[in-house]
Amino acid sequence: MKANGTQIKTEKIKNQEPITTAAGKLKKIQAIAFHFKKIMETLELNLEDPSLRDTPERVAKMYVNETFMGLDKSNFPKISYFGNHYKYDEMILIRDITLFSYCEHHFVPFFGKVSIAYFPQNRVIGLSKFNRIVHFIASKPQVQEKLTVELGTVLKNLLDIDDIAIAVEAHHLCVASRGISDTNSVTETSYFSGKFRKSKVQRQFLNSITS
Numbered sequence: 001m002k003a004n005g006t007q008i009k010t011e012k013i014k015n016q017e018p019i020t021t022a023a024g025k026l027k028k029i030q031a032i033a034f035h036f037k038k039i040m041e042t043l044e045l046n047l048e049d050p051s052l053r054d055t056p057e058r059v060a061k062m063y064v065n066e067t068f069m070g071l072d073k074s075n076f077p078k079i080s081y082f083g084n085h086y087k088y089d090e091m092i093l094i095r096d097i098t099l100f101s102y103c104e105h106h107f108v109p110f111f112g113k114v115s116i117a118y119f120p121q122n123r124v125i126g127l128s129k130f131n132r133i134v135h136f137i138a139s140k141p142q143v144q145e146k147l148t149v150e151l152g153t154v155l156k157n158l159l160d161i162d163d164i165a166i167a168v169e170a171h172h173l174c175v176a177s178r179g180i181s182d183t184n185s186v187t188e189t190s191y192f193s194g195k196f197r198k199s200k201v202q203r204q205f206l207n208s209i210t211s
C-alpha cells in the first residue's frame with residue numbers, strides 16, 4: 001500500500017493470541033496504536049504536537065479496555081443466582097438502563113436506553129446485573145438490531161426462561177453528526193419471546209415503559 005509516496009508496512013496480526021490473556025491484550029493495544037498512528041499521519045495531523053503525540057496509544061487503550069471490552073468474553077460480569085423463594089410470578093421490569101454502544105458501519109457511538117421485562121421461573125439475578133450485562137453486550141461495534149436480539153437470547157439463557165421482552169431506543173451519531181444530520185430521530189428496536197408475544201402482555205410492557 002502506498003500513501004504519500006512512502007511504503008506503509010501493514011503489520012498483519014497473524015495467529016493472534018486471544019484478547020483474554022494479558023499478552024494478547026498488550027499485543028492488541030500495540031497493534032491498534034500502530035495503525036491509528038498511520039490513520040492520523042495519513043490525515044496529515046502533526047504527531048509531534050504534544051497534544052496529539054499520545055493519542056494513538058490513548059485510543060488503543062480506550063478501545064481494548066473500555067469501549068470495546070465486550071469483545072473479550074472474560075469481561076462478562078460475574079453473576080450470582082438466587083432461588084425464586086417468594087414464588088414471584090408477575091412481570092419484573094427494569095426500565096431505562098443507560099446504553100452506550102458503537103455503530104459498526106461508522107465507528108461512532110449510538111446511545112440511549114434499554115428496558116428489560118421478564119417473568120421469573122426458578123432463578124433470579126441481582127438487579128444491577130442487568131445494567132452490567134447491557135454494558136458488556138453494548139461495548140463493541142455492532143448494529144442496534146443485533147444488540148437487541150443478543151440481549152434477549154443471553155438473558156433467556158442466564159435466567160433459564162422463555163418469557164422476556166427487550167426494548168431499545170437510541171440516538172445514532174452517524175445519523176446526527178454526519179450525512180443527513182438529523183439530531184432528533186430515535187431508533188426503536190424490540191425483542192419479544194414467550195408470553196410477550198401475546199398482545200395483552202406485550203401491551204402491558206409497552207405501556208409501562210412509556211408511562
Ligand SMILES: [Zn+2]
Nearest residue numbers: 103105106174
Ligand atoms: Zn452508522
